Amino acid sequence: MKAIERIYIDGQWHAVDGPRLEVHDSATGQVMASIPGAGAAEVDQAVKAARRAFASWSRTPVQERKAYLAAMLEQLKNRSGEIAETVSREVGMPIKLSGMIQAGMPQVTTGNYVKLLDEFPFTEEVGNSVIQHAPVGVVGAITPWNYPLHQIMLKVAPALAAGCTVVLKPSEIAPLTAFILAEICEAIELPPGVVNVVSGVGQDVGEALINHPQVNMISFTGSTRTGHRIAHAAAEDFKRLALEMGGKSASIILSDADLEAAVKGTINNCYLNSGQTCTALTRMLVPAELHDQACEIAAAVAAKFAPGNPLEETTRLGPLASSMQRDKVREYIRIGQEEGAKLVAGGAEAPEGLDQGYFVKATVFGNVDPASRIGQEEIFGPVLSIMSYRDEDDAVEIANGTPYGLSGAVWSDDRDRALDVAGRMRTGQVFVNNGKFNPWAPFGGFGHSGLGREAGKFGLEEFLEPRAIQL
Ligand code: NAD
Numbered sequence: 144m145k146a147i148e149r150i151y152i153d154g155q156w157h158a159v160d161g162p163r164l165e166v167h168d169s170a171t172g173q174v175m176a177s178i179p180g181a182g183a184a185e186v187d188q189a190v191k192a193a194r195r196a197f198a199s200w201s202r203t204p205v206q207e208r209k210a211y212l213a214a215m216l217e218q219l220k221n222r223s224g225e226i227a228e229t230v231s232r233e234v235g236m237p238i239k240l241s242g243m244i245q246a247g248m249p250q251v252t253t254g255n256y257v258k259l260l261d262e263f264p265f266t267e268e269v270g271n272s273v274i275q276h277a278p279v280g281v282v283g284a285i286t287p288w289n290y291p292l293h294q295i296m297l298k299v300a301p302a303l304a305a306g307c308t309v310v311l312k313p314s315e316i317a318p319l320t321a322f323i324l325a326e327i328c329e330a331i332e333l334p335p336g337v338v339n340v341v342s343g344v345g346q347d348v349g350e351a352l353i354n355h356p357q358v359n360m361i362s363f364t365g366s367t368r369t370g371h372r373i374a375h376a377a378a379e380d381f382k383r384l385a386l387e388m389g390g391k392s393a394s395i396i397l398s399d400a401d402l403e404a405a406v407k408g409t410i411n412n413c414y415l416n417s418g419q420t421c422t423a424l425t426r427m428l429v430p431a432e433l434h435d436q437a438c439e440i441a442a443a444v445a446a447k448f449a450p451g452n453p454l455e456e457t458t459r460l461g462p463l464a465s466s467m468q469r470d471k472v473r474e475y476i477r478i479g480q481e482e483g484a485k486l487v488a489g490g491a492e493a494p495e496g497l498d499q500g501y502f503v504k505a506t507v508f509g510n511v512d513p514a515s516r517i518g519q520e521e522i523f524g525p526v527l528s529i530m531s532y533r534d535e536d537d538a539v540e541i542a543n544g545t546p547y548g549l550s551g552a553v554w555s556d557d558r559d560r561a562l563d564v565a566g567r568m569r570t571g572q573v574f575v576n577n578g579k580f581n582p583w584a585p586f587g588g589f590g591h592s593g594l595g596r597e598a599g600k601f602g603l604e605e606f607l608e609p610r611a612i613q614l
Pocket of ligand 1: 285286287289290294312313314315343344345348350353364366368370372387389420421521523549587592593
């Protein structure tokens with residue numbers, strides 16, 4: 144078991160006089176590490192350090208910030224094996240995918256900002272005005288557990304690129320890669336106070352950060368419930384806000400789609416990271432006359448997702464990140480049955496031979512009422528809901544019929560038809576057929592899924608305030 148004793152503030156490691164928090168191995172339920180539980184005093188120290196550092200960091204030449212980000216990227220590459228294994232154990236993602244996504248995406252994001260710093264127009268002219276894009280200031284970054292380092296770098300890399308300084312509060316459920324990042328900041332000799340890492344629970348560290356008067360912006364990824372609380376706190380002194388929250392994304396399979404490929408593609412997406420993905424396509428919408436056939440295909444595809452040890456190369460479905468999450472997902476499966484949906488695959492009981500750890504069976508429901516709880520609420524586990532629609536208008540109405548609006552998909556043989564339906568979906572992104580994830584494209588949501596966008600130049604702009612100088 145790894146015991147992390149100190150947090151990282153102002154370029155120094157500080158002991159914390161607070162409770163110890165345990166981090167659990169998702170596959171065994173055993174304690175794999177412990178971290179300090181900090182509080183308001185440490186947040187205040189970290190924010191003050193970030194404020195001091197902002198004075199000089201905000202004025203560093205762009206090429207200097209680029210050099211630090213490039214050095215950070217090198218270190219992330221060097222430590223990618225360790226990062227992949229750590230997140231596989233914390234969160235449950237199978238190791239092969241974890242290498243590509245949990246360790247790979249932070250590198251992609253950091254690399255993108257290294258490139259962007261060469262081209263981004265920090266100064267431009269509009270008529271008789273010079274427009275300067277100035278850094279927002281001290282950023283409080285609050286992150287969840289499902290893609291822990293990816294979500295951290297989607298904030299830290301653009302914030303540093305913009306000239307902001309950061310106080311990071313990682314999720315207490317999967318915090319270990321945040322400490323790897325702190326070690327990297329130390330190794331590359333990032334100036335003290337530019338990045339500070341304060342671990343602890345939301346009630347203590349999170350609340351202190353969102354209420355701190357010297358924090359200029361909160362960049363948050365997590366549940367809609369916490370986002371709501373943060374928006375209220377930020378309103379108190381008009382902090383800038385970026386919120387990335389939950390989803391209940393719909394995959395619309397049109398009548399002319401390759402049904403087999405569409406069902407398979409939807410399930411692969413839905414079960415990624417055991418369904419612990421904010422953009423997961425958890426609602427599959429099919430023409431009523433194809434419903435039963437879609438259920439049959441879905442059951443066969445789900446059968447290939449046998450839960451297993453995430454550290455084994457061949458595993459396709461790992462456990463969930465915590466016992467709380469496992470119990471919540473199993474409860475939703477029971478709710479689905481009570482609501483009268485048809486259980487097509489999986490179920491609420493523990494998978495055979497896996498009663499330790501946080502495993503849930505790959506589950507599919509057919510005949511799901513779009514207005515039911517499993518049709519409306521974010522489950523965050525390997526659970527797919529299949530719903531029937533009458534015609535395209537009905538499909539779009541069902542797709543748009545939740546408070547969320549994060550992602551979606553359309554499957555069709557006809558590109559124009561697919562684009563038309565995609566354009567009617569009230570979501571931040573839509574995948575057509577097997578459209579590839581694009582790390583330069585804006586990432587974020589409509590409605591209760593979020594405010595603002597991450598990634599690429601859109602993510603950088605979130606950390607900048609335009610200033611107009613009239614000449
Ligand atoms: P969560 O809201 O419980 O926690 C997220 C972070 O907020 C954690 O660091 C937590 O400690 C902190 N927090 C909790 N209460 C707080 C408070 N009162 N004040 C300040 N901070 C507080 O979410 P989670 O369970 O860690 O993550 C899962 C959720 O994240 C899902 O709903 C998922 O959809 C969402 N998510 C969204 C995206 C996206 O980009 N849209 C990406 C990943 C996850």
